[in-house]
Amino acid sequence: MTSTSSAAVPPPSPTVEDSWARIGAWLSEHAPVSRALLRPPASPGGIADAERRLGVAFPPELVASLRCHDGVELGEGAPVFALNGPFAGVADIVTNALFLRSVGEEVEDLYDAEDDRELNAYWRHEWLLITQGVAWDAQDGLFLTCRAGDDYGRVGRYFNEDAASFSEWPSLRAALAEFADALERRLPVSGRVPLAFDETLVWEDATPTVKADPTSLLGLAARTPEPEPEPVRPQPEPELPKSGMYATLTMTEPREAEPRQPDLVFAEGVTAEELLLRAGVARRETIRARTHAQAERSAAGLWAASRPLVRAGRCGDWGYLMQAAGTAQLTRPEVLRRLARGTRVVALTKQGPEARLTVYANGMPYARGAQDRLVSSPREDYARLPDGTHVQSIGVDPWPGSTAAYVDLVASLRDSFPIDFDLGALEHALDESLPSALVLPVLEDIPEWSCRPPTYVRHFDLGALVERTPAPRLRTAMAAQLRRLAAETGLVTFPEVSRTLDAVDLGGTPELVEDDALDLRMRTILAEAAAARPALEPSWRRDRNAPGFPATRDDFHAWQLRADAADALRRFLQLPLPVAAATIVHHRLSDDWRRELAEDLAVQ
Structure with missing residues (x-):
């Protein structure tokens, strides 16, 4: 006896009417302010008039949806469908369709007229924008296709700066069912979860999973031996052709050697070792002698973990630093101020088209830049042929x-300052073994633009909260929020951070001091994030013969979240509380942060 079985057929999605009833019920119970902004049903006559104006018949599911609610009344607390925005009413659909049709007609020549695929268009005559998008206008949103064929009734995504695409929902019915499910079961839609706050519907980024113990590339580097200098290999003698053979010699123009022009900083009366420490070298015991070539080789491997490497020397009364590898440090104002503490420094740097000479004295730019010099030059390795084609010359200096x-600028050092250094001294310094070490980059200055008083953060009126909350209570609440942030990112696992948070909880005002334990911890976390960043690169960009990268995207994200939390802690210690509060709230990971903030504010 044989039996046959068929695959289970998934149950059909709830009807449009059922889904809207569930959406309305949830809003009525949890977000009545948002529920009040659902418009009443559209009239059959209004829908028919819209169809006549647009010259298309609305799909039955769209008609059913509009007969439940004629879209949403736009205003504070309007119920939106995650990042897709509020559902559009009949008038909105007509207005947006006419506008987008006009735009589509202007760019239709960019598309292959013989390609009949649904998405081969900027905007098709048969598409209807059924949500208002993030900004509640026609810049983006969900569209429904009324075009006859296999894709009829499908839901797509439109964005004015990208090609249209189909969404995960095969129909409006399916999209509304997911909206209702998300509300009732707190499920994410496009990475956001729905919540009720102050009687309104809000969508928050779903709480991410953070790797608890991310790979430490700096720890791995500490266990990795530094690459040995490459041995000098004798050049092989050219082989002469044997009897009865002939050789062909090809004369080619030798490739121009790339000029060796490293960034340099000279500091009057400062020793080489002191310069290394001021530049950000965290440990004296890591200092050792290297040539420029050895430093470049060492910095390219796992041993360096993407940290910059600098070398130091002395010429007369001046000490000097030379960047050997890694992210530029000697152009940074934060570094130049440290180098110029109690002395005068002259920085000579070159970055692409710019050669720059900068003077600092006693930790500040000297005479408001009166002695600074900047030379900019055009790029010269591109040329335009008579036919208009642009070509690039290979193997030449682009600038x-x-x-x-x-x-x-090197030649001017002796006369201008005076610094006994010239091109010959530069070549000697490049080939000489000089004290050198890896840098733990100093913290960047906090940008001025990020220090403005807060207004709205994550669609939350933080400015109003700051105004109505007494300063002591606000500080207590933000300290609690900061501790929550440190816990959810793993920042609190570091003892320097934990001690600082404990001091804040006790009412203290700890300071962040350069090169102390907390400062070094923050710099180390930032260095870990920078070292793990290559994990984001696609595999096709990596050398296929290179060993696998020892960190993953999850490692990078974990370190970057800790770096963001460290930045929030730094701002709490150094900036006015309202400014720090904006950063803390912005970086919170929990999708329930609004409720938690309310709890922290309620603590007496």
Whole structure:
């Protein structure tokens, strides 16, 4: 006896009417302010008139939806469908369709007229924008296709700066069912979960999973031996052709050697070791002698963990620093201020088209830049042929102007300051073994633009909260929020951070001091994030013969979240409380942060 079985057929989605009833019921119970902004049903006559104006028949599911609610009344607390915005009413659909049709007609020549695929268009005559998008206008949103064929009734996504695409919902019925499910079961839609707050519907980023113990590339680097200098290999003797053979010699123009023009900083009366420490070298015991070539080789491997490497020397009364590898440090104002503490420094740097000479004294720019010099040059490795084609010359200096300017600036050092250093001294310094070490980059200055008083953060009126909350209570609440942030990112696992948070809880005002334990911890976390960043690169960009990268995207994200939390802690310690509060709230990970903030504010 044989039996046959068929695959279970999934149950059909609830009807449009059922889903809207569930949506309305949830809003009535949890977010009545948002529920009040659902418009009443559209009239059959209004829908028919819209169909006549647009010259299309609305799909039955759209008609059913409009007969439940004629979209949403736009205003504070309007119920939106995650990042897709509020559902559009009949008038909105007509207005947006006419506008987008006009835009589509202007760019239709960019598309292949013979390609009949549904998405081969900027905007099709048969598409209807059924949600208002993030900004509640026609810049983006969900669309419904009324075009006959296999895709009839499908829901797509439109964004004015990208190609249209189909969404995960095969129909409006399915989309509304997911909306209702998300409300009732707190399920994410496009990475956001629905919540009720102050009787309104809000959507928050779903609480992410953070790797508890991310791979420490700096720890791995500490266990990795530094690459040994490459041995000098003798050049092999050319083989002469044997009897009865002939050789062909090809004469080619030798490739121009790339000029060696590292960033330099000279500091009057400062030793090489002291310069290394001021530049950000965290441990004296890591200092050792290297040539420029050895430093470049060492910095390219796992041993360096993407940290910059600098070398230091002395010429007469001046000590000098030379960047050997890694992210530029000697152009940073934060570094120049440290180097110029109690002395005068002269920085000579070259970055692409720019050669620059900068003078600092006693930790500040000297005479408001009166002695600074900047030379910019055009790029010269591209040329335009008579037919208009652009070509690039390979193996040449793209910015010969800045290369020449660097040479001139080196030559001016002796007369201008005076610093006993010239091109010959530079070549000697590059080949000489000099004290050198890896840098733990100093913290960046907090940008001024990010220090403005807060207004809205994550659609939350933080400005109003600051105004109505007494300062002591606000500080207590933000300290609690900061501790929550440190816990959810793993920042609290570091003892320097934990001690600081404990001091804050006791009413203290701890300071962040350069090169103390907390400062070094913050710098280390930032260095870990920078070292793990290559994990974000696609595999096709990596050398197929290179060993696998020892960190993952999850490692990078974990370190970056800790770096963000460290930045919030730094702002809490150094900036006015309202400004710090904006950063703390912005970086909170829990999708329930609004409720938790309300609890923290209620603590007496």
